[in-house]
Amino acid sequence: MSEQPLPVVEYLKVPENGDPYLEGYKCDACGATFLGERSVCSKCGARDQMSTVTLPNSGKLYSYCIVHRSFPGIDVPYISAIVDLDDGTAIKGNLINIEPDPEQIEFGMAVDVVFDDALGRKDKEGNSYLSYFFQPANG
Amino acid sequence: MSDAYIVGVDMIKFGRFPEKTVPQIGAESALMALDDCGLTIQDMEALYCGNLGQASGMVGQRMLQQIGQTGIPVVNVSNACATGATAFREAWASVKAGLYDCVLAVGVEQMGKGLLGGAGAATGIPKEGLLGSGTMPAVFAEAGMEHTNKYGTTFEQFAKVSVKNHHHSTMNPKAMYQIETPLETVMNAEMISYPNTKLMCSVNVDGSAAAVICSESKAKELGLMSRAVKVRASVLTSDPWQERDLVMPDVNSCTRKAAAAAYEMAGLGPDDIDLIELHDCFATAEILHYENLGLCGDGEAGRLIDDGEVALGGRIPVNVSGGLLSKGHPLGATGIANIYEVTTHLRGEAGERQVEGARIGLTHVIGLGSACGIHILEKT
Numbered sequence: 181m182s183e184q185p186l187p188v189v190e191y192l193k194v195p196e197n198g199d200p201y202l203e204g205y206k207c208d209a210c211g212a213t214f215l216g217e218r219s220v221c222s223k224c225g226a227r228d229q230m231s232t233v234t235l236p237n238s239g240k241l242y243s244y245c246i247v248h249r250s251f252p253g254i255d256v257p258y259i260s261a262i263v264d265l266d267d268g269t270a271i272k273g274n275l276i277n278i279e280p281d282p283e284q285i286e287f288g289m290a291v292d293v294v295f296d297d298a299l300g301r302k303d304k305e306g307n308s309y310l311s312y313f314f315q316p317a318n319g
Numbered sequence: 320m321s322d323a324y325i326v327g328v329d330m331i332k333f334g335r336f337p338e339k340t341v342p343q344i345g346a347e348s349a350l351m352a353l354d355d356c357g358l359t360i361q362d363m364e365a366l367y368c369g370n371l372g373q374a375s376g377m378v379g380q381r382m383l384q385q386i387g388q389t390g391i392p393v394v395n396v397s398n399a400c401a402t403g404a405t406a407f408r409e410a411w412a413s414v415k416a417g418l419y420d421c422v423l424a425v426g427v428e429q430m431g432k433g434l435l436g437g438a439g440a441a442t443g444i445p446k447e448g449l450l451g452s453g454t455m456p457a458v459f460a461e462a463g464m465e466h467t468n469k470y471g472t473t474f475e476q477f478a479k480v481s482v483k484n485h486h487h488s489t490m491n492p493k494a495m496y497q498i499e500t501p502l503e504t505v506m507n508a509e510m511i512s513y514p515n516t517k518l519m520c521s522v523n524v525d526g527s528a529a530a531v532i533c534s535e536s537k538a539k540e541l542g543l544m545s546r547a548v549k550v551r552a553s554v555l556t557s558d559p560w561q562e563r564d565l566v567m568p569d570v571n572s573c574t575r576k577a578a579a580a581a582y583e584m585a586g587l588g589p590d591d592i593d594l595i596e597l598h599d600c601f602a603t604a605e606i607l608h609y610e611n612l613g614l615c616g617d618g619e620a621g622r623l624i625d626d627g628e629v630a631l632g633g634r635i636p637v638n639v640s641g642g643l644l645s646k647g648h649p650l651g652a653t654g655i656a657n658i659y660e661v662t663t664h665l666r667g668e669a670g671e672r673q674v675e676g677a678r679i680g681l682t683h684v685i686g687l688g689s690a691c692g693i694h695i696l697e698k699t
């Protein structure tokens with residue numbers, strides 16, 4: 181079992197010393213960014229032009245829905261959100277620390293990316309995981 | 320190249336048939352489509368069989384074991400919710416290419432109940448409810464809310480799609496459900512993923528649909544032209560790159576690309592279409608496709624549903640069958656079932672729900688991942 185929590189997805193990086201961060205792959209030929217490792221750009225087809233970039237921890241809410249029915253054992257309701265990070269990379273996750281009520285949620289609202297335990301979920305070996313979430317930006 | 324014609328087509332009434340096998344369910348509509356044109360399995364030169372749930376299970380061959388093993392080539396097709404349309408298109412292409420003169424296309428599915436999408440993780444921990452939702456009602460709710468973000472489309476406007484389609488279903492004896500649902504009933508039904516309530520989600524059902532496609536010379540030789548329907552366009556697209564498509568499956572751009580190609584192939588425009596069966600897997604999705612198919616300008620879809628232009632009797636009736644929302648959505652069968660619906664109208668045989676004077680109709684399906692199939696059909 182790992183001492184440190186494991187990243188919930190490969191594009192979440194957890195350095196030994198330092199803060200966790202999201203990593204993207206950026207095509208040096210056309211500028212498109214991707215979540216997850218790749219060597220060929222699916223926008224322009226360029227090969228071996230990918231470099232890693234640290235994604236910003238802030239962005240704006242692009243779309244969302246409020247999930248009231250999910251699979252057994254999943255706590256509801258929760259907000260499933262699509263966020264455009266400040267560099268244009270789109271990412272999906274839970275929007276937290278705001279009422280799951282369409283009256284309270286505004287398109288385009290500023291959100292921060294925050295890192296926390298993956299809702300207590302553990303794998304078969306008992307490992308803990310670190311996940312990312314979105315929350316309304318402070319002030 | 321010869322034109323290709325639908326000479327026989329049918330679907331079973333969708334429902335739940337756990338006591339039957341997938342090939343048995345498919346065989347039913349295959350026989351019905353053959354009966355519709357008075358042909359037999361011995362007349363078929365090839366079979367294109369669409370199914371998703373048993374994609375590696377040789378469903379087409381097992382179906383022929385039920386209805387006649389003539390040794391013809393069988394192509395088993397799987398392409399998400401565009402599976403049936405893809406099987407039909409492969410059949411059409413084989414006739415257009417002059418490879419065969421008379422072929423059979425079948426779409427069949429046996430579904431479990433419950434939510435689709437967002438299955439458990441093979442390694443690590445489940446991501447559902449942790450990194451948003453991968454359930455289909457949520458994915459299509461997010462696609463709808465994108466429209467809300469851009470154009471202010473309301474929960475009520477999305478809900479009106481279900482009111483309309485459920486009303487249409489009361490005139491379709493082959494729909495799984497034939498129940499009127501007033502607006503308040505739709506909006507107050509159990510919320511699944513806002514803004515999609517339970518009555519705004521398509522129904523998981525078992526079903527099958529089949530079509531017999533002939534070349535023009537063969538249809539004439541067999542004396543089948545009087546009820547034949549011409550395939551004016553057949554288009555399949557995949558999803559072109561979009562900036563958000565790693566996190567937001569894009570049902571819009573592949574539909575727009577397919578619609579443009581289909582109108583060009585047919586030499587027609589949206590104004591020439593008399594009825595449409597489109598992929599209303601969720602009420603939110605139907606709104607998007609009014610614009611994607613060019614029925615109105617961008618941002619006008621809410622007005623279209625408000626003004627009743629897409630209801631039976633309106634300017635361009637959409638989903639007069641009741642749509643996937645009421646008819647049910649047996650994934651692999653859906654793309655041929657909507658071809659059955661449009662063909663039935665073009666033949667003037669749709670009874671109470673007949674779109675009067677229909678000459679040209681369009682069918683549309685979307686498979687997430689993504690695939691879009693569009694067919695334009697014309698009365699002969």
Ligand SMILES: [Zn+2]
Nearest residue numbers: 207210221224
């Ligand atoms: Zn590129």
